[in-house]
Amino acid sequence: MDAIFVFEQLLNGLGYGLMLFLIAAGLTLVFGIMDTMNLAHGSLYMAGAYVAARVHEASGSFAGAVLAAVLVTVAVAALLELLVVRHLYRRDHLVQVLATFGIILIADDAVKAIWGVAPLMASTPAALAGPVQLFEGLPYPAYRLLLIGAGLLVALGLYLLVNNTRVGMLVRAGASNRQMAEFMGVRVGAVFSFVFALGAGLAALAGALMAPISSVQVGMGEAILIPALVVIVIGGIGSVRGAFVAALLVGLVDTAGRAFLPPALRAVLPPSVAADLGPALAGIAMYVLMAAVLTLKPAGLFPARA
Amino acid sequence: MAQPAFATRFPGAVRRLPWLVLALLAVFPLLAPTLGLEYYVGFVRRVLIVAIAATSLNFILGYGGMAALGHAGFIGVGAYTVVALVEAGVSSAWLAWGGALVFGGLAAALIGAVSLRTRGVYFIMITLAFAQMLYYLAVSLRTYGGDDGYGLYTPLAMGPWLDGAHPDVFYWVVLAIAAGVFALFSRVAHSRYGHALRGIRDNETRMVALGYPVFRLKLAGFVAAGAVAGLAGGLLASHNTFVSPGMMHWTQSALLLVMVILGGLGRRWGAPLGVALWLTLEEALKMHTDYWHWPLGVLLLLVVFHAPQGLAALLERRGDRQGGAA
Amino acid sequence: MLQMKNLAVALALCGAAAAHAADIKVGIALDISGPFAALGAEARDGFELAIEKLGGKLGGQPAEFLRTDFGGNPEQANQLVARYLQRDKIDFFTGPIGSNAALAVGPALFAAKVPYLSANPGPSAYAGEKCSPYFFAQYQNDxxxxxxxxxxxxxxxxxxxxxxxxxxxxxxxxxxxxxxxxxxxxxxxxxxxxxxxxxxxxxxxxxxxxxxxxxxxxxxxxxxxxxxxxxxxxxxxxxxxxxxxxxxxxxxxxxxxxxxxxxxxHWTHDLQNPANAEFVSAFRKKYDGRYPSVYAAMAYDTLMAMDAAVRDVGGKVADREAVLKALKSPSFSSVRGEFKYGVNNFPVQNxxxxxxxxxxxxxxxxxxxxxxxxxxxxxxxxxxxx
The missing domain is CATH 3.40.50.2300 (Response regulator)
Known part of the structure; x- marks a missing residue:
């Protein structure tokens, strides 16, 4: 195991973490600020991936596909907000679970009816299809570098939005104490609609960007939902900073578990035990991390609310 | 609304309804062959088993305010306990199911001791995390079949007086257990302990201030629910004659939660009603269309907006009103 | 109240089933949602093409093809099979994509003496220790x-x-x-x-x-x-x-x-034999020119095997011994070309x-x-x- 290999795995962990952050950012905003548990975030992610895949194949333009995915998904989300989510803001978390679970069931059947059950083709833009030579001995997928860049940009953008703008101030006010904010005359309803649309846009962006390296198919939203939830819970619900740190943490722990745990166990345990134990432990590393964090800090690393 | 009017006009009928339902359920296997409904004996048995698990979830969630999204984990622990005992040579149903109960409770004690330190959404997520760990553990356990599952093809013995291999006998055993569990939880919900639990749900800080050992009270409820879910898992293993990690997947936990909320949180009849309606619809819809998910989704939205207290609330306007989602 | 509703639904369904009591019944467990949805949909297309080609019959006899999704979940597969066996009284079974579902449903089918022609998985258990005269495989997993x-x-x-x-x-x-x-x-x-x-x-x-x-x-x-x-x-x-x-x-x-x-x-769409050429061109015609996958081919082939067996026993599917014998020496041209079954009912093939x-x-x-x-x-x- 040489230094380059370790460095590459670190980069992989970072990359995976930033992918998770792309999805978790929107979720934590909606969750934290609107206090709304939106399980259908995964469905919006799926919608983004499907639209991007179709538009990319039809038009050949990847940038156009990403843009279309965000626009279409935000439009769908606006409708969803108007019809359903708006009426859930003041309701119990469990009622929100019930309603958004219902939306998942409907969304999966709708996607199946429109695009069929077979996974969709979603290709990498030709310019980024191969690897780039980072330095001697380390070719790295160009597309992953794009993902890392996109993740960092989204993080920066959200940081600036939340901390340096008037919208951000309202958002923070709504998140830390909704009743107080309403009392002070903040139009919480409008802020919420904006935040939900923003969250949907981020979900769509994540879906569109993940499409070229993952399978675009029904159920992809549910598969990504759980890691995303783990990230926002570790980070502290509602905290963008928390989601960022937690996403990197989960990315690194998960990758390190897969890359280093099996060989390490092989070195100390009999081969048959190690062969069974290594992958099993690597598979649950993320959940162990979450349980450990919550045991020490029951409201996550960066609690947004007092 | 016809039901509340009916309930007020005929309080006696409402009080007797549970006994009527129980009697109907008890004679159902005897009538089924003449009606050509043999298959539905097995179906109702499954509904009853799932209702046992749902009742235990309703207890901690509806009365205790503990929104666990990992209940299927305990069901799985119970099922795999039966598998492990059978693999070890145990052939008595009571021993196997008893083991499922004990290990379900033990798992809940361990998980609860860690999880109950958190609240709200964090609690939802940490219980989910533990259930996922159990899921992945079961997937990779080669001894018990891993992802391929494990078949329990020899029926377990139920002692000298009961024929364990007879499906109707198993049905009545399940019915008796379900009725017992149901009565027990209904009773506990109205005991001093149940009131304390509701107090914690409504205002934990106040209960701490009043000197209640809040953590221990919650843990006791969580363990009881885990044990009963484990028992349901054991029964489900025998019912399906097959166990696979799929029964622990997080979507199963979510479905159980959905059925309980659909039926009515903290309502005495919530869990069985929710389970019966959901499973019946699933069964009926699947038979008629490949697109059987979305009508269930629409049903959930309808419940959220038109029957927010769940179906049981529509039926029992009077009586058990202390419960209900906050 | 709900129990009554259950009963009403059950009675209605039962009536519908009784109307076709004389038909040969095939229980097909579809895998069109859940983890194997894409493969299950391929298999469904193969089944549908075969049913169309057979004119909805098996061996010239009127037949009913029950198709129900079980979402790739072995427990649900188990419940579906219980329904097929107890309520519909099926004569043949096929469908699941996953080995776990095949392993879950096998014992009930074998006990009920219903031939299970796998349209995909060939778990090692059924090839070896737990082999059954009622299970017919397309291939063994390994x-x-x-x-x-x-x-x-x-x-x-x-x-x-x-x-x-x-x-x-x-x-x-x-x-x-x-x-x-x-x-x-x-x-x-x-x-x-x-x-x-x-x-x-x-x-x-x-x-x-x-x-x-x-x-x-x-x-x-x-x-x-x-x-x-x-x-x-x-x-x-x-x-x-x-x-x-x-x-x-x-x-x-x-x-x-x-x-x-x-x-x-064990099959490819450009394999040269008349049965395969017919299948592939019919499939591409019916489904917008796309090539069939091995799942579609196996599903199609499975119904052809049933058709031949029913024809060989002159429609008397109640005689299970005869049906098993007919299935074991297939008299149809398979899309995979020549094959024969080994003692474990798993094929010996290319x-x-x-x-x-x-x-x-x-x-x-x-x-x-x-x-x-x-x-x-x-x-x-x-x-x-x-």
């Missing part, structure tokens, strides 16, 4: 991998890295590969079921510098892996897979990066090497390269006492 191992020998790959999900089936498939492979295994990587990101594994592969990589990653996992493998610049390391990891569903989802992937199967490439119209698809194993039998037959 045979694809055994063929792939032989391909690796023939290509002269001296050392390989193997990768599969961390569950017993994953290990079985890798063991199947190792059974005939003579070179060195540099590393065996087991990944989480349903994994999305494979960067860590791809880095390990790059560090190991193998001559080839053998992967068994069904469904979405395989799609994710191949996309990321090629993006990671490992295009020059050949990929070998059992046919399931490189069939039409994966090829159409991955596109160009799939080109050159070697894979093995396995072919396929390579992903482009057809005359530029469509990316599998192309037949040659026969890898001739009239090959599974490794478990010795354990079957039948």
């Amino acid at each position: 045979t694809y991998d055994e063929a792939a191992g032989k391909v690796a020998n023939e290509k002269g790959y001296k050392n390989v890295v193997l990768i599969a999900p961390n569950y017993p089936a994953g290990k079985d498939h890798l063991n199947g590969f190792k059974r005939l492979y003579k070179g060195a295994v540099k590393d065996e990587i087991y990944t989480k079921l349903g994994q999305i990101d494979y960067a860590a594994e791809i880095a390990q592969i790059r560090a190991a510098k193998p001559d080839a990589v053998f992967f068994f990653l069904p469904g979405a996992m395989g799609i994710n892996f191949v996309k990321q493998f090629v993006g990671g610049g490992l295009k020059d390391i050949p990929l070998i897979a059992p046919g399931f990891s490189a069939d039409e569903d994966v090829i159409q989802a991955v596109g160009e990066p799939m080109i050159g992937v070697l894979n093995t199967a 396995y072919y090497l396929r390579e992903v490439g482009k057809d005359a119209d530029g469509r990316i698809t599998n192309k037949l390269v040659g026969t890898t194993l001739e009239q090959h039998q599974d490794a478990y037959v010795g354990a079957c006492k039948m």
Whole structure:
């Protein structure tokens, strides 16, 4: 195991973490600020991936596909907000679970009816299809570098939005104490609609960007939902900073578990035990991390609310 | 609304309804062959088993305010306990199911001791995390079949007086257990302990201030629910004659939660009603269309907006009103 | 109240079932939602094409084909089979895509003496110790991998890295590969079921510098892996897979990066025989020109086998002994060409090497390269006492 290999795995962990952050950012905003548990975030992610895949194949333009995915998904989300989510803001978390679970069931059947059950083709833009030579001995997928860049940009953008703008101030006010904010005359309803649309846009962006390296198919939203939830819970619900740190943490722990745990166990345990134990432990590393964090800090690393 | 009017006009009928339902359920296997409904004996048995698990979830969630999204984990622990005992040579149903109960409770004690330190959404997520760990553990356990599952093809013995291999006998055993569990939880919900639990749900800080050992009270409820879910898992293993990690997947936990909320949180009849309606619809819809998910989704939205207290609330306007989602 | 409703629904359904009591009934458990949805949909299309071709009959007799989704969940498969057996009283069963569902439903079917013609999985248990006269397989799970191992020998790959999900089936498939492979295994990587990101594994592969990589990653996992493998610049390391990891569903989802992937199967759409030519052209006509996958082919073939057996027994499906005998010596032309059953009812048949490439119209698809194993039998037959 040489230094380059370790460095590459670190980069992989970072990359995976930033992918998770792309999805978790929107979720934590909606969750934290609107206090709304939106399980259908995964469905919006799926919608983004499907639209991007179709538009990319039809038009050949990847940038156009990403843009279309965000626009279409935000439009769908606006409708969803108007019809359903708006009426859930003041309701119990469990009622929100019930309603958004219902939306998942409907969304999966709708996607199946429109695009069929077979996974969709979603290709990498030709310019980024191969690897780039980072330095001697380390070719790295160009597309992953794009993902890392996109993740960092989204993080920066959200940081600036939340901390340096008037919208951000309202958002923070709504998140830390909704009743107080309403009392002070903040139009919480409008802020919420904006935040939900923003969250949907981020979900769509994540879906569109993940499409070229993952399978675009029904159920992809549910598969990504759980890691995303783990990230926002570790980070502290509602905290963008928390989601960022937690996403990197989960990315690194998960990758390190897969890359280093099996060989390490092989070195100390009999081969048959190690062969069974290594992958099993690597598979649950993320959940162990979450349980450990919550045991020490029951409201996550960066609690947004007092 | 016809039901509340009916309930007020005929309080006696409402009080007797549970006994009527129980009697109907008890004679159902005897009538089924003449009606050509043999298959539905097995179906109702499954509904009853799932209702046992749902009742235990309703207890901690509806009365205790503990929104666990990992209940299927305990069901799985119970099922795999039966598998492990059978693999070890145990052939008595009571021993196997008893083991499922004990290990379900033990798992809940361990998980609860860690999880109950958190609240709200964090609690939802940490219980989910533990259930996922159990899921992945079961997937990779080669001894018990891993992802391929494990078949329990020899029926377990139920002692000298009961024929364990007879499906109707198993049905009545399940019915008796379900009725017992149901009565027990209904009773506990109205005991001093149940009131304390509701107090914690409504205002934990106040209960701490009043000197209640809040953590221990919650843990006791969580363990009881885990044990009963484990028992349901054991029964489900025998019912399906097959166990696979799929029964622990997080979507199963979510479905159980959905059925309980659909039926009515903290309502005495919530869990069985929710389970019966959901499973019946699933069964009926699947038979008629490949697109059987979305009508269930629409049903959930309808419940959220038109029957927010769940179906049981529509039926029992009077009586058990202390419960209900906050 | 609800119980009453149950009863009403049940009675209504029952009445509908009684009306067709005389028909031959085939219970098809569809896998069109859940983890195997894409493969299950392929199989459904194959079943539907066969039903159309047979005019809704079996062996010239009126037949009813019950089709119900069970969402890829073995417990639900079990419940569905209970319904098929007790309520519908089926005469034949087929359908599930996953081995776990096949293992879950088998015992009830065998006890009820209902022939189960698998349209996909051939679990080792049913080939060996738990073999049953009522189970008929299309192939044994490991045979694809055994063929792939032989391909690796023939290509002269001296050392390989193997990768599969961390569950017993994953290990079985890798063991199947190792059974005939003579070179060195540099590393065996087991990944989480349903994994999305494979960067860590791809880095390990790059560090190991193998001559080839053998992967068994069904469904979405395989799609994710191949996309990321090629993006990671490992295009020059050949990929070998059992046919399931490189069939039409994966090829159409991955596109160009799939080109050159070697894979093995007991059937391919360009296999030369009249039955196959008829099937492939009918399939492409019915489904917008797309090529059938092995799942569609097996589903179609399964109903053809039932049709022939019913014809051979003159429609008397109640005589199960005769039906089993007819099934065991098939009198139809299979789309896979010549085959016969071993004692365990698992076929002795050819396995072919396929390579992903482009057809005359530029469509990316599998192309037949040659026969890898001739009239090959599974490794478990010795354990079957039948």
